[in-house]
Amino acid sequence: MKAYHFDAFGDDLASLRLGEDAAPTPGPGQVVVRIRANALNYRDLVVARNEHPGLRPGLIPVSDGAGEVVEVGAGVYRVKVGDRVVPSFHQTWLSGPAEPEFMRGMLGGVVDGLLAEYVLLDQQGVVRLPDYLSYQEGATLACAGVTAWTSLTCGPPLRAGQTVLVQGSGGVSIFALQLARMFGCKVIATTSSADKAERLKALGADSVVNYVETPAWGAAVRDLTGGRGVDRIVEVGGPGTLEQSLACAGMGAQVALVGYVGGLAGEISPRLLMRPGLAVHGVAVGSRADLSALLSAMEVAQMRPVIDRVFPFSEALQAYRRLEGRSHFGKVVIAGD
Numbered sequence: 510m511k512a513y514h515f516d517a518f519g520d521d522l523a524s525l526r527l528g529e530d531a532a533p534t535p536g537p538g539q540v541v542v543r544i545r546a547n548a549l550n551y552r553d554l555v556v557a558r559n560e561h562p563g564l565r566p567g568l569i570p571v572s573d574g575a576g577e578v579v580e581v582g583a584g585v586y587r588v589k590v591g592d593r594v595v596p597s598f599h600q601t602w603l604s605g606p607a608e609p610e611f612m613r614g615m616l617g618g619v620v621d622g623l624l625a626e627y628v629l630l631d632q633q634g635v636v637r638l639p640d641y642l643s644y645q646e647g648a649t650l651a652c653a654g655v656t657a658w659t660s661l662t663c664g665p666p667l668r669a670g671q672t673v674l675v676q677g678s679g680g681v682s683i684f685a686l687q688l689a690r691m692f693g694c695k696v697i698a699t700t701s702s703a704d705k706a707e708r709l710k711a712l713g714a715d716s717v718v719n720y721v722e723t724p725a726w727g728a729a730v731r732d733l734t735g736g737r738g739v740d741r742i743v744e745v746g747g748p749g750t751l752e753q754s755l756a757c758a759g760m761g762a763q764v765a766l767v768g769y770v771g772g773l774a775g776e777i778s779p780r781l782l783m784r785p786g787l788a789v790h791g792v793a794v795g796s797r798a799d800l801s802a803l804l805s806a807m808e809v810a811q812m813r814p815v816i817d818r819v820f821p822f823s824e825a826l827q828a829y830r831r832l833e834g835r836s837h838f839g840k841v842v843i844a845g846d
């Protein structure tokens with residue numbers, strides 16, 4: 510079978526190699542999944558740059574995919590041959606709060622990922638894909654979709670009528686926009702271009718602020734709430750944006766600290782964190798139960814992921830380049846040939 514491997518990291522993707530591997534055979538409790546589609550996340554660039562913990566040369570990259578169960582080992586009861594499934598990002602975090610040991614089963618980082626024709630997984634690490642979603646759509650969910658879900662569901666419940674701030678037009682942010690609309694919330698989005706602003710509005714954003722034209726956009730976002738501030742923030746920017754996010758946070762605001770597309774440097778004044786009731790939640794994707802909850806909610810609403818572009822399996826490198834270039838809108842997918 511064909512599988513991609515990173516022979517080394519931190520060399521601008523030069524070591525991403527398409528190889529021929531032996532097809533896996535399932536042991537007790539294991540399943541073999543024929544991967545039909547993958548999707549990339551910013552985190553896959555972090556892996557390629559050698560900035561992810563626990564990497565080892567030879568790793569099969571990419572956490573996200575969807576496919577069909579083609580073989581099961583003894584004692585498998587959760588799925589059967591022919592089932593369409595999505596592997597969960599943290600293979601051993603099934604439910605409940607995060608524990609340090611759950612971070613050792615991260616696909617495409619700590620353990621081999623899914624950028625391969627066939628993968629071997631524990632039966633506990635997969636969930637069924639609802640019929641209404643294609644493999645390409647299903648492939649987008651395990652990291653970005655679940656992260657958006659946990660960002661909106663951590664802390665006190667999000668209430669209809671509240672205002673959610675999302676940043677940019679990447680995978681996590683667009684899922685957060687769609688889910689926040691599903692929860693009956695107002696959405697304010699930031700982005701870098703007029704074209705993307707229109708597309709975010711078409712997806713349901715009530716207002717969009719261009720963070721390039723308005724670098725101190727926190728005040729503009731606060732104005733859009735009549736001075737009250739936003740109720741929930743899905744923070745993916747890091748330096749610079751976190752400060753602006755806190756500047757537009759309302760009293761009792763819940764901040765889900767998800768990402769750092771702008772890097773990891775920066776200083777935050779304690780004063781910005783003193784807003785009464787404000788809470789900052791660290792996010793590490795989510796559990797298999799979170800993935801199942803996301804899929805149930807999406808199925809009721811018939812919500813569809815936004816796919817930017819689909820690249821053939823043989824052109825995975827171009828898919829990485831597309832993500833790196835930041836002109837994408839939604840998810841960059843790799844599927845078949």
Ligand SMILES: NC(=O)c1ccc[n+]([C@@H]2O[C@H](COP(=O)([O-])OP(=O)(O)OC[C@H]3O[C@@H](n4cnc5c(N)ncnc54)[C@H](OP(=O)(O)O)[C@@H]3O)[C@@H](O)[C@H]2O)c1
Pocket residue numbers: 549550551552555652653656676677678679680681682699700701702705720745746750766767768769770771792793794795832835836837839
């Ligand atoms: N903690 C977790 O569990 C978790 C899980 C998933 C992802 N993440 C992190 O979340 C972040 C987003 O991941 P992703 O996969 O959704 O990324 P992505 O698809 O690559 O999207 C990145 C987008 O961020 C926007 N952006 C870039 N610089 C920005 C800035 N200074 N301010 C606001 N937006 C900016 C751009 O959109 P525009 O062009 O529209 O501005 C860009 O397309 C990454 O840092 C990733 O590592 C964390």
